[in-house]
Amino acid sequence: MGRLISDTVEDYLKMIFDLSAETDRVSTGMIADALNVSPASVTDMIQRLATEDPPLLDYIKHQGVALTDEGIKIALEIIRHHRLIELFLHEVLGYSWDQVHAEADRLEHVISEDFEERVAAVLGDPLRGLHGKPIPTASLEMPDQNTSYLLDMRPEQHGVIHSVNDDDPDFLRYLEAQGLVPGAKFSIVDFSPYDNNLRLRLSGQDQEIVLGMGVTTQVQVEVLDFES
Amino acid sequence: MGRLISDTVEDYLKMIFDLSAETDRVSTGMIADALNVSPASVTDMIQRLATEDPPLLDYIKHQGVALTDEGIKIALEIIRHHRLIELFLHEVLGYSWDQVHAEADRLEHVISEDFEERVAAVLGDPLRGLHGKPIPTASLEMPDQNTSYLLDMRPEQHGVIHSVNDDDPDFLRYLEAQGLVPGAKFSIVDFSPYDNNLRLRLSGQDQEIVLGMGVTTQVQVEVLDFES
């Protein structure tokens, strides 16, 4: 208990956790891109984190990193902070869903456990964040989700929007305008193999919308067995 | 607009502002004590702040510093954040008045102007903080207060508690238990010149309480012309 973790390290661990959803091992380059720092800085940092007292990363030279259990703990703590804060900013202070992320990205590092608990209580211990992502529990269990990317759906299939990537405010405003918010049900109408465009109809709406990979890679869905 | 001020610099400026209430020029040693860093670190920092592009401090070697207008601006901004956050934590999240300070001391550096505005709005644009101190306005005017220290009051005088120093949670719990909270009216019953103890009676209470300098130097009062 009580290691001294800087904001910077917290952001590295959080980002590595996110990137780990894609690949088993996360490469130096991926981290550098995601955090907007040079690859050299990343190499430095991951080597340091891999040799901390309890190592936070498992690092193999030239083969990227994976979080240790210790590293996952810290990442989940910060992710819990982040998603609780986003919800709180929206519910209590009236932030729109495209404004919350940037603010939460700073606040997540400085709130106390007490603050976390009080916010969770005020919000009624929510299970999902403002953008649909699950919120790790107080004991740092991440509820597992059975989701896939909208990208991978095909005509005839039905689904519900589960969650959306939240780092680009413009993108979030676009999604909201289209009705592409967590909980929205839809069915796939058409698929264009060459550009990977998907045409879909949101339930209750007449109009169909066509989405390219810029959108479909950023939206997670739950595939439904039957229309409802 | 848009200088890059670190949290550390913000804390230095805020502390120098507070200390300036006592002395015109603030010494290296005072700052070092207050911030719990070595005098050498303070010298380093104040020399740097005095040579910033618009200087934040006016520094004369061996004679301490005074804030420039630019430095005051930044200090007031942070103090506004701090006091709004303390009130918010109390009102919205149910923090007790001894718990808010530590949390606010970290949050004050990371909230946006938007956050500040929204919190101020939710609280109804308060003029005074949880511990009685005035809150700088949105345009960074500090409402001036006509207060003196409880220390300097003498028998026969009446007064109202204006504000109390809030950095020690134990002290705040003690004050609250005694009923020594902002707004409480009292009259001085007795003064002991050798130990500077004051005996006073809170209006509406029978019992008298005796306070030493450990308390009377930490409490600001408004002296009343007549009892009320």
Next chain:
DNA sequence: TTATAATTTTAGACTATTCTAAATTCCTGT
């Protein structure tokens, strides 16, 4: 007025985080 004490400043060093440029290693396509 002068020695001693207190305060402040300087010198030198350390950690955390980042960078650029150069060296190394890995991968891929012929």
Next chain:
DNA sequence: ACAGGAATTTAGAATAGTCTAAAATTATAA
């Protein structure tokens, strides 16, 4: 199997903030 090219790591350096120990300055008080 191997030559480029891509990715990664190393080397060297910068900045912010801190420290301790030594030097310099100012204050105090006999």
